[in-house]
Amino acid sequence: xxxxxxxxxxxxxxxxxxxxxxxxxxxxxxxxxxxxxxxxxxxxxxxxxxxxxxxxxxxxxxxxxxxxxxxxxxxxxxxxxxxxxxxxxxxxxxxxxxxxxxxxxxxxxxxxxxxxxxxxxxxxxxxxxxxxxxxxxxxxxxxxxxxxxxxxxxxxxxxxxxxxxxxxxxxxxxxxxxxxxxxxxxxxxxxxxxxxxxxxxxxxxxxxxxxxxxxxxxxxxxxxxxxxxxxxxxxxxxxxxxxxxxxxxxxxxxxxxxxxxxxxxxxxxxxxxxxx
Numbered sequence: 001x002x003x004x005x006x007x008x009x010x011x012x013x014x015x016x017x018x019x020x021x022x023x024x025x026x027x028x029x030x031x032x033x034x035x036x037x038x039x040x041x042x043x044x045x046x047x048x049x050x051x052x053x054x055x056x057x058x059x060x061x062x063x064x065x066x067x068x069x070x071x072x073x074x075x076x077x078x079x080x081x082x083x084x085x086x087x088x089x090x091x092x093x094x095x096x097x098x099x100x101x102x103x104x105x106x107x108x109x110x111x112x113x114x115x116x117x118x119x120x121x122x123x124x125x126x127x128x129x130x131x132x133x134x135x136x137x138x139x140x141x142x143x144x145x146x147x148x149x150x151x152x153x154x155x156x157x158x159x160x161x162x163x164x165x166x167x168x169x170x171x172x173x174x175x176x177x178x179x180x181x182x183x184x185x186x187x188x189x190x191x192x193x194x195x196x197x198x199x200x201x202x203x204x205x206x207x208x209x210x211x212x213x214x215x216x217x218x219x220x221x222x223x224x225x226x227x228x229x230x231x232x233x234x235x236x237x238x239x240x241x242x243x244x245x246x247x248x249x250x251x252x253x254x255x256x257x258x259x260x261x262x263x264x265x266x267x268x269x270x271x272x273x274x275x276x
Contacts, residue, residue, distance in 0.1 A: 002107050002133050002256045003034035003097075009106030010095050011038045019044050024092040026050070026079035028185050029058030030257055031097040036065035047086055049079040053175055053184070057261040075175040076185030098132030099187070099194050108136020114252050115144055122248035125235040127256075128152030128205055129183040131161055131194030137254070138201025149203045151244060153234040155180040156207045160187050161198060165205065170195055179213045179230030179268055182257055206244065212237040217265065218272035220255065229260035230268070 011023060022045030025035045032048035039046035046067040050059060051074055062069050072082045087094050096103055110133070114121055124141060126134050134152045141148045154162050157176045164170045170191045175184045187195060208216075216233030219240060220226045235253040238244050 001030055001034065001258075002110055002254070003030045004037055005109055006098075006100075006103035006106035006132055006136075007031065007034040007095060008038045010100060010102040011035070011042065011044065013102055014093055018093045021091045021093065022046060023095050024049065024083050024086045024090075025095040025097060026076060026083040027054070027097055028076055028182050029054045029062075030182050030259055031095075032062050032067075032069075033058060033065065033259065035095050036062050036067035040066050047092065049083040049086070051075050051079045051175075053181065055181060055259075055261055055264070057264075058259050061259060077172065080186075080188075097185075098130030098135075099191055100132075101193060104132050104136045104139075104193060104197070106136070107133045108140045110254060111137035111140025115141065118250050118252060121148060121250045121252055123149045123151065123244075123251045124254065125151045125153060125238065125244065125251070126254035127180075127183055127231050127234050128154045128159070128161055128198070128202070129231070130185065130187050131198045133254070133256075134202055135194045135197035139197065142201055150201055151238075152198070152202050152205045153238045154183055154205065154207055155213060155230070155234065156209050158184050159207060160185065161195070162205050162207065164195060165199065179210055179217070179264070180234055182229060182231035182259075183234070206238050208234055208237040208241060208243065212241045214268040215240055215272055218269035221269055222273060226255065227258060227260065227265055228255060229257045229265075232257035 024047040026049045048069045138150045155178045170189050213230045216237030232255050
């Protein structure tokens with residue numbers, strides 16, 4: 001997953017005093033797991049704040065990493081509020097899930113690797129949520145070749161960055177049920193970096209339905225033997241639904257995130273695998 005790249009880059013920049021005090025973050029699951037992983041390897045105390053909406057598979061994975069977890073509220077905004085409360089109470093450093101230059105830079109290394117593997121790449125498709133991943137990738141790609149197209153994909157309902165771009169300012173939305181739960185959560189009404197970077201480096205955003213996301217998950221399992229969560233399949237979903245024109249030959253889809261409950265995965269993909 002791309003999340004450890006950003007978390008590691010940020011945590012490794014902390015002073016010895018900051019490391020000793022510990023870190024905290026808020027997350028829809030994967031970033032919390034990444035922070036837990038890095039903190040464990042560096043011997044740093046970590047408290048992960050998540051909402052009750054975060055799937056059990058992800059909260060249990062965070063616990064297995066040895067981090068303390070706090071489940072609070074109905075959405076990521078509630079988890080964020082608790083995270084900053086812990087910062088004030090205990091002096092923890094908040095490891096932002098996306099809106100931080102070092103997190104963005106860490107995640108953007110994927111863009112550099114794409115350029116190494118496909119120097120003549122034309123189009124990159126990735127998930128769109130808080131914007132850390134697509135901001136970093138977009139910056140890396142377009143700094144080398146401004147003609148490379150970058151497309152972000154979100155689910156149809158609860159796509160906060162997508163709605164914020166339409167309204168030309170960060171907004172808050174209610175979090176609905178979705179297979180792409182990792183793409184839920186706000187971008188912060190006081191967003192400092194990713195909102196502007198997405199505006200600058202993303203060429204287009206598209207939305208896909210829940211059925212399309214499930215189809216993308218099924219396609220990856222059937223054709224590539226990869227079991228992914230919904231957020232990882234949205235790029236494939238957009239291609240299968242022909243929401244993205246494909247006149248080019250050099251296209252890369254970023255597929256990242258496999259923290260999905262097996263039952264959820266089976267229910268999503270079974271109709272497509274059984275019936276075609």
